[in-house]
Amino acid sequence: MRAILDIVLLILQLYTYVIIASAIFSWLYAFNIVNSSNQVIATIGQTLYNLTEPVLRPIRRRLPSLGGVDLSPIVLILGIFLLQNIIVRYIYPNVF
Template sequence: MQSLFQILMLILDVVWFFIIAHVIMSWLINFQVLNLHQQFVGQIWYGLNRILEPIYGPVRRVLPNMSGIDIAPLVVLIGVYALRIVLQNNIAAFY
């Protein structure tokens, strides 16, 4: 069962990394440091969008409209961190 705990923690770490990378890329694209017309940048951006949109979508439907400010990544990061805390506090259940 310890391996199940480690797999869950790994998945949460990967999701955390993807969200952070997506947020940083969105800033760089908005400040025109990165250009979506470059093939490599575009592929990474659209890949991250396809991976994270199923997670962001339900959160965006619940959150009120913030007129241009998207706080869905922040809410999802808090949720991932909360799941990590719950898993770590209940690690005895995995033994």
């Protein structure tokens, strides 16, 4: 059972990196630093969007509008950190 929890913790950590990469990529794309007509860049952007948007969309609906600032990745990362702490502190020690 601990092996499964370790895998869940690893997946949550990797997803945190995907969220950070998606946020950085969106900034690079918005400020026109990366060439959006490049097929490799477009594929990376679409992959990051497809991985993060299903989770970020419900958070965006519930957050108030702050103009051009999107705080949904921060809220999601904080939620992941909370879930990781719950697993490490309360579930993991009680599993045999």
